Amino acid sequence: MASHETQTVAQLGALAQATRLSVFKTLIREGSKGMAAGVIASTLSVAPNTLSSHLSVLQRSGLIGAKRQGRSVIYSVDMNSVSGLIDTLVNDCCAGHPEACAVIDRPSPPPLIVESDSAA
DSSP: OOHHHHHHHHHHHHHSSHHHHHHHHHHHHHGGGOEEHHHHHHHHTOOHHHHHHHHHHHHHHTSEEEEEETTEEEEEEOHHHHHHHHHHHHHTGGGGOGGGGSOOOOOOOOOOOOOOOTTO
């Protein structure tokens, strides 16, 4: 298996576990500022030692990176790596026609109607 395919398999494998997927989704929402491990553990109600294992898997796959900031380690998504994963998945789509994988238009959700208490 080529090195690029090996990385893709590792990345998909890293995301193929519920807690790791939740960590990844939490970090991707945070963007480049990232989050401290303790905040991630608290946000997701995951024991710190369990979270550490999950963060290691995501980091080894290349999906996230870590940097020390004072006494904390801040984790964030490696957007170049994620972009590469998405490109790999989309570019192999539909016999070399990635435009066929364009996002399908979805109907907008119905508007939220808030009832007011006008009797007061």
